Amino acid sequence: MGGKQEWSRPARPRRPVRTGLLLGGLGVGLCLVGVAGLALWNVQLVMQANGPVRETADGFFHEVSAGDTDQAYERLCKDTRSRWSEVGFGSWVRTPPQVSGYEITDVSISTLRGRPRATVAVRVTRDGGASEERKLPVIQENGKWRVCGDPF
Template identity: 70%
Template sequence: MGERQGWNRSARRRRPLRAGVLVGGLGVGLCLVGVAGVAVWNAQVVLQANGPVRETADTFLRQVAAGETGPAYGKLCREARGKWSEVGFGSWVRTPPQVSGYEIVDVSVATRGGRPRGTVTVRLTRDGGGSEERQLPVVQEDGEWRICGDPF
């Protein structure tokens, strides 16, 4: 009976540091999930747009090479149609040396300002056999892909 018992603290220990680290870790985890979701969405937009961008450029260039300037003019974006009238575009396309063939070299799609934009690199063949490489800008407008800018 002569032994003394040591003082024991029976109260619950608080661990504010662990709780803070846990809450902070959960917050960082949620942010990473959000960033990953946005990245996946952007990747889907870009990958799904690659085919339609190529198809738009292919149709436009096929029409230009065939001399079908009316339908080709319809593939231009509002900005490009604002620069040229349909008659002016047709005259410009028919100015020698005319495009007689083409080859699509590369298609790239990226998002800028949350909007997908495409660039199609083409090798144009002109009357007389000369060829040159050009960048064809393609934008989405009213749910359709359209050629925008100076393609020649």
């Protein structure tokens, strides 16, 4: 009886820890796949929109520089058309110095709360040769890209 008995801890199975780590790793992996999928969808949306946004801005400025304000007015978004009548917009565009030419220098597309928005940088040339850089806001409305805000 005089021997000292050493204390030993009973062996616990390691399965709950391994299972927890495995499930945690799978959860993190699933989240990463979801984030990558969302990023890919966002990139596709932006890349596919570049052409139509450029066409909208190009058409708008082509019509403005040609004096076809009725067609240019149709390219405006609902919010901008609510602030300008068709006659008022035409008078505003025809106010000297009028737009005589333009050059699209950049198209930038992003998403805000899942909705695509674009900004088109345009170098506008006016009668008399003066030019200025403008940012043209473009949004998607009812499946079509529309100029929104103050283009001049």
